Amino acid sequence: xxxxxxxxxxxxxxxxTLTGALSVTTEVTDGVTVIHGPAGCxxxxxxxxxxxxxxxxTPHLLRIHSSDLDEAGVIFxxxxxxxxxxxxxxxxxxxxxxxxxxxxxxxxxxxVGGVCRRGWGVPVIPIPSSGFLGGGxxxxxxxxxxxxGDMAADAGDRDGGITLVGEKNLxxxxxxxxREISHLLALLGERTSLRFVRGxxxxxxxxxxxxxxxxxxxxxxxxxxxxFGARFGTPYIDSxxxxxxxxxxxxxxxxxxxxxxxEGALEEERARQEEALAGFEDLRGERIRISPLPEMNMGxxxxxxxxxxxxxxxxxxxxxxPIPSPLPVGTGGLxxxxxxxxxxxxx
Amino acid sequence: xxxxxxxGKGGIGKSTTAAxxxxxxxxxxxxxxxxxxxxxxxxxxxxxxGSWIPTVLDQVREGREATITPDQVVFRGFGGxxxxxxxxxxxxxxxxxxxxxxxxxxxxKLDSLKGDxxxxxxxxxxxxxxxxxxxxxxxxxxxxxxxxxxxxxxYAANNICRAIARLASRVRGRCRLAGVIGxxxxxxxxxxxxxxxxxxxxxxLITFIPRDPVVQRAEINRMTVIExxxxxxxxxxxxxxxxxxxxxxxxxxxxxxxxxDLESLAMEFFPA
Numbered sequence: 001x002x003x004x005x006x007x008x009x010x011x012x013x014x015x016x017t018l019t020g021a022l023s024v025t026t027e028v029t030d031g032v033t034v035i036h037g038p039a040g041c042x043x044x045x046x047x048x049x050x051x052x053x054x055x056x057x058t059p060h061l062l063r064i065h066s067s068d069l070d071e072a073g074v075i076f077x078x079x080x081x082x083x084x085x086x087x088x089x090x091x092x093x094x095x096x097x098x099x100x101x102x103x104x105x106x107x108x109x110x111x112v113g114g115v116c117r118r119g120w121g122v123p124v125i126p127i128p129s130s131g132f133l134g135g136g137x138x139x140x141x142x143x144x145x146x147x148x149g150d151m152a153a154d155a156g157d158r159d160g161g162i163t164l165v166g167e168k169n170l171x172x173x174x175x176x177x178x179r180e181i182s183h184l185l186a187l188l189g190e191r192t193s194l195r196f197v198r199g200x201x202x203x204x205x206x207x208x209x210x211x212x213x214x215x216x217x218x219x220x221x222x223x224x225x226x227x228f229g230a231r232f233g234t235p236y237i238d239s240x241x242x243x244x245x246x247x248x249x250x251x252x253x254x255x256x257x258x259x260x261x262x263e264g265a266l267e268e269e270r271a272r273q274e275e276a277l278a279g280f281e282d283l284r285g286e287r288i289r290i291s292p293l294p295e296m297n298m299g300x301x302x303x304x305x306x307x308x309x310x311x312x313x314x315x316x317x318x319x320x321x322p323i324p325s326p327l328p329v330g331t332g333g334l335x336x337x338x339x340x341x342x343x344x345x346x347x
Numbered sequence: 348x349x350x351x352x353x354x355g356k357g358g359i360g361k362s363t364t365a366a367x368x369x370x371x372x373x374x375x376x377x378x379x380x381x382x383x384x385x386x387x388x389x390x391x392x393x394x395x396x397g398s399w400i401p402t403v404l405d406q407v408r409e410g411r412e413a414t415i416t417p418d419q420v421v422f423r424g425f426g427g428x429x430x431x432x433x434x435x436x437x438x439x440x441x442x443x444x445x446x447x448x449x450x451x452x453x454x455x456k457l458d459s460l461k462g463d464x465x466x467x468x469x470x471x472x473x474x475x476x477x478x479x480x481x482x483x484x485x486x487x488x489x490x491x492x493x494x495x496x497x498x499x500x501x502y503a504a505n506n507i508c509r510a511i512a513r514l515a516s517r518v519r520g521r522c523r524l525a526g527v528i529g530x531x532x533x534x535x536x537x538x539x540x541x542x543x544x545x546x547x548x549x550x551x552l553i554t555f556i557p558r559d560p561v562v563q564r565a566e567i568n569r570m571t572v573i574e575x576x577x578x579x580x581x582x583x584x585x586x587x588x589x590x591x592x593x594x595x596x597x598x599x600x601x602x603x604x605x606x607x608d609l610e611s612l613a614m615e616f617f618p619a
Contacts (some may be wrong), residue, residue: 071449077440108442286433 017129018045018100020140022064023169024148025098025127027197030065032094036082036112037102041131052170065089069104074305080111086115086124095202096123096151098144103131121153141166145224148197150280150304152208154232163192163218165224165236166217169198171326173333174315180330181215184247187265188255208232213257215240218326240329243302243311247330269331276335277309283338284311286345288317300328306334319345351525351592352481355493355532356503358531360557362390363562364493369394371589373426378462380421381428383452385479386435388444390468394424397569402434403450406583425574429462443470450479459552482514482522485547489525489598494544496529496537498613501544507546508603515600523598524548528588540616541542542552547612548601554588556581
């Protein structure tokens with residue numbers, strides 16, 4: 001039960017558990033998601049995700065089924081409608097069926113877990129959701145990651161690569177951020193072996209247990225890192241890096257977990273940062289004003305560090321500059337932000 | 348048209364009272380519609396001589412709400428009383444309260460909510476908004492509490508007072524408490540206790556129905572007392588109740604008691 005849907009707490013980050021869970025489950029490319037509830041809940045959330053993906057020029061077919069709960073289902077219970085829907089979804093021979101539940105299903109008390117546990121011939125995974133009643137977007141995303149992670153059998157060996165956990169599949173820069181992390185890992189001679197969950201086939205889930213290091217997209221996913229750590233013994237870094245020193249710290253942390261010497265990688269990244277900042281010398285002396293939003297995680301306040309490095313002058317009378325949410329990832333993300341600031345300062 | 352609702356603790360005798368009240372009103376020449384608003388669907392059974400009539404929600408369950416006709420859900424019982432059962436889900440699944448709301452919407456669509464008197468016989472406690480449906484605007488304006496002198500029965504009646512007071516406070520809330528019907532459980536000193544309870548919630552005792560074995564005999568024979576033993580004293584009590592209900596104009600917004608006050612009241616009549 002949650003009390004979050006209050007008027008002053010209605011940001012996109014809160015939203016509905018369904019949207020958050022769908023942003024994860026629909027990235028299992030050979031899986032199917034069943035939404036147990038009224039068709040409108042499926043339509044609304046699928047539209048939202050489709051529109052966002054379209055906006056990012058990355059549309060793909062969302063494999064979503066609705067149990068289409070109607071008046072009779074609400075009155076007499078919807079478990080029968082859910083069973084019919086799962087059966088239909090299973091006919092397509094998916095790698096897994098993920099079952100999300102809506103507010104009304106939680107209200108009338110359908111035993112979703114019980115229906116999922118019947119023998120369906122394919123894994124049927126209930127994702128704790130319950131629409132708005134189950135929490136917000138972040139809760140749905142976290143619960144989906146943990147539930148899908150539970151499908152991985154413990155292989156016993158940590159001989160795999162590095163796993164990115166909980167990429168924000170609906171954010172603008174998801175691929176740019178991936179490239180940034182790949183670049184930093186490459187400096188250490190490492191690479192990402194699993195994107196959990198982005199464009200992933202169901203069979204790849206098993207790779208999760210062999211991961212030597214999990215890198216979470218943001219600190220709000222620490223519960224996921226803890227769950228996988230408890231299950232597979234995998235350590236985690238709790239967020240993608242933000243800012244100049246944040247990127248260097250990320251290299252140090254990753255090297256520490258992987259038992260590597262970070263010095264060479266740090267030297268290369270420092271040189272990259274210096275070269276990048278040199279390209280913005282024209283901004284030196286510009287007066288700027290940053291008004292952080294209260295909802296924004298400042299990620300260790302990277303702005304003063306950037307301002308000092310570039311000789312920007314913060315103050316009330318300066319030009320107002322935006323800070324994107326989510327914050328820019330790594331040196332590459334910072335460079336994109338500086339290009340944006342330059343356009344505003346030179347407008 | 349007079350629309351009344353009978354509320355009270357489960358098992359206290361609401362359906363028996365409602366069925367005999369409807370039978371007595373029908374005897375007086377009234378066109379009566381009795382609607383059972385309980386998934387147990389047994390409100391009208393004695394009026395129907397033991398038959399379990401198909402419920403409104405049976406039609407919904409079968410997906411026939413678009414083609415349903417009044418004769419599929421409204422059935423004539425003793426004295427021409429028109430009988431309807433809402434029905435509902437099996438225990439432990441779904442939402443019976445939503446079922447009551449759906450029933451009312453369907454009966455309105457069928458234009459079946461008509462007659463001289465409509466008697467709503469509602470599930471014991473007002474556990475959710477659905478079971479308060481008969482008290483909402485457009486339905487029963489007069490609510491009767493059916494209670495014995497047992498503390499839990501009075502407690503349930505007091506809770507219903509809270510619901511009435513809440514609904515009455517709404518801008519267009521027209522629901523009022525019409526009185527208390529005492530249904531004896533056979534305890535000594537029961538009638539004065541129920542009468543005092545009625546006074547303290549600022550209402551009044553309409554009728555006290557004493558416990559009488561003829562009620563059970565009538566039910567075994569699948570009839571109301573009015574039909575089974577029309578000359579009995581108990582039948583006379585039900586007829587008296589029917590007259591009182593028809594003549595009653597004394598509608599109030601009740602003042603529910605606190606739990607402490609309720610227990611103190613019981614202690615006055617049954618000291619430890």
